[in-house]
Amino acid sequence: MALFYSVRQLEEMEMQSALPLWRQILLASAEESGITPEQSLEKMGAALDAMIAADADYDPGQSSHSRLIGGDGERMRRYVAQGETICGDFVGRVISGAIRMGECNACMHRIVAAPTAGACGVMPAVLLPYAADHATPREELIAALYIASGFGMVIATRASISGAEAGCQAEIGTASAMAAAALVYLHGGNAQQMSSAVAIALKNMMGLVCDPVAGLVEVPCVKRNAAGAMNALCAAEMALAGIRSRIPADEVIDAMRAVGALMSPLLRETGEGGVAASPTAVRFRNDFFGK
Amino acid sequence: MDIFDLIGPIMVGPSSSHTAGAVRIGLACRRILGEEVAEADITLSGSFAATGRGHGTDKAIVAGLLGMAPDDVRVPDSFSYAQEKGLLFSFAFGDIPLAHPNTARLVLKGERGAEADIEAASLGGGRIEIRRLGDMSLRFSAEQPTLIIRNEDRPGNVADVSRILSEGKINIATFQVNRNSRGGEAVMVIECDTPPDETLLRRIRALPGILRAVYVSQE
Numbered sequence A: 001m002a003l004f005y006s007v008r009q010l011e012e013m014e015m016q017s018a019l020p021l022w023r024q025i026l027l028a029s030a031e032e033s034g035i036t037p038e039q040s041l042e043k044m045g046a047a048l049d050a051m052i053a054a055d056a057d058y059d060p061g062q063s064s065h066s067r068l069i070g071g072d073g074e075r076m077r078r079y080v081a082q083g084e085t086i087c088g089d090f091v092g093r094v095i096s097g098a099i100r101m102g103e104c105n106a107c108m109h110r111i112v113a114a115p116t117a118g119a120c121g122v123m124p125a126v127l128l129p130y131a132a133d134h135a136t137p138r139e140e141l142i143a144a145l146y147i148a149s150g151f152g153m154v155i156a157t158r159a160s161i162s163g164a165e166a167g168c169q170a171e172i173g174t175a176s177a178m179a180a181a182a183l184v185y186l187h188g189g190n191a192q193q194m195s196s197a198v199a200i201a202l203k204n205m206m207g208l209v210c211d212p213v214a215g216l217v218e219v220p221c222v223k224r225n226a227a228g229a230m231n232a233l234c235a236a237e238m239a240l241a242g243i244r245s246r247i248p249a250d251e252v253i254d255a256m257r258a259v260g261a262l263m264s265p266l267l268r269e270t271g272e273g274g275v276a277a278s279p280t281a282v283r284f285r286n287d288f289f290g291k
Numbered sequence B: 001m002d003i004f005d006l007i008g009p010i011m012v013g014p015s016s017s018h019t020a021g022a023v024r025i026g027l028a029c030r031r032i033l034g035e036e037v038a039e040a041d042i043t044l045s046g047s048f049a050a051t052g053r054g055h056g057t058d059k060a061i062v063a064g065l066l067g068m069a070p071d072d073v074r075v076p077d078s079f080s081y082a083q084e085k086g087l088l089f090s091f092a093f094g095d096i097p098l099a100h101p102n103t104a105r106l107v108l109k110g111e112r113g114a115e116a117d118i119e120a121a122s123l124g125g126g127r128i129e130i131r132r133l134g135d136m137s138l139r140f141s142a143e144q145p146t147l148i149i150r151n152e153d154r155p156g157n158v159a160d161v162s163r164i165l166s167e168g169k170i171n172i173a174t175f176q177v178n179r180n181s182r183g184g185e186a187v188m189v190i191e192c193d194t195p196p197d198e199t200l201l202r203r204i205r206a207l208p209g210i211l212r213a214v215y216v217s218q219e
Ligand code: SF4
Pocket: A118, A119, A162, A163, A164, A167, A168, A169, A171, A172, A209, A210, A211, A212, A216, A217, A218, A219, A220, A221, A224, A269
């Protein structure tokens, strides 16, 4: 049995102990892995630092081996800087951050998988702009990462975090749910609200297929990080407003697993279905692997 | 499953299986060889062959052979480091029959003459497994000190080996016995919490029925 197997369990942990939920996740997971709480905190701190460093490391001139990826994060950043976006500065920076990190990953930079490399842009895209605007202390961001990992582990245990197993709902969908829980935590919400945010985020991504063009973690992956980040904002705001998911998070996760099992293998990372099967994608694949 | 499988690993992109796992495969093979790699003939099979180049699988394996970790920022430039260090390598693409979809075969020669022929699979999320070593089928990650022992398949060998390890105060993490090696031989794969020293290895090698004992250290 995994450490955290239900969202209900996380809600109960918060209700039944005076210790904050993130601290309980930290203590239980450190004990399970045979490391001290201090070592665990150091490791989570290193993950946060690596996210920040990866974001700072973005190079607008970089492009991936296939040349499909590069420059869009910078394009978005410049557009936001002009101040004429539809959604305003914060959301603009979230979108730009997600694309920048997705591009860094495609271009073989050092990133933090969260929960996977393909979905690595979602978490930093919401955390870093939030921290900048709210002057969030480092300890709080680390606490938010524990919250995200606790909910993420439930999804990994009950369903999957692998596109090859359950489609992109399991990768970008899980990243989005983890980010939503982290945001609810940072904005003062309780475990029940985190649970609703997780349920809402996953419901909104239910059925998303994994269809990487030419089998590369590039198209549609990079832009999907932005969608996952936006979905996390949307789910967190709803949960903080007091909107509750009509379907409990655990049942949503179980449904996601069932949907993954129903998915054709063509839609599970083989690069043979979805946009990967479009005429343009097939032409690209032939050109790229033909040369 | 660990929380750092959800937030982490810290790695060079773009793919945990095709990049981070590939670095780990190179690193594991280097440990098995037990010395600096001088020559490597690498075959990529299945999905490694189909999308490996686009995921930097080739650079990642060479990086691992040079001793780099999955989060080493030099991974993308491993080919030029290989040139600097005089590591000669070649890549072939082809299907290895019955292999896991993400499999690489590495035929290695070491600086001091060691040789190894290894098949390894990337299982997803950066986890890997050695599946074949020479003509032995086996399964281990090479991420812990590991003893690989080939012996005549007869009673007493397993007990003898465990006794020597326990006398040396070596805690055994996992112990597998495979009978799938050729005629009448078995292979033990023993993952240890702490590395056994030379004396213990010598005592094991001296046991009756032990044909070969390979120790994979963590350097
Ligand atoms: S489409 Fe597939 S490869 Fe791309 S991010 Fe989604 S799950 Fe990962």
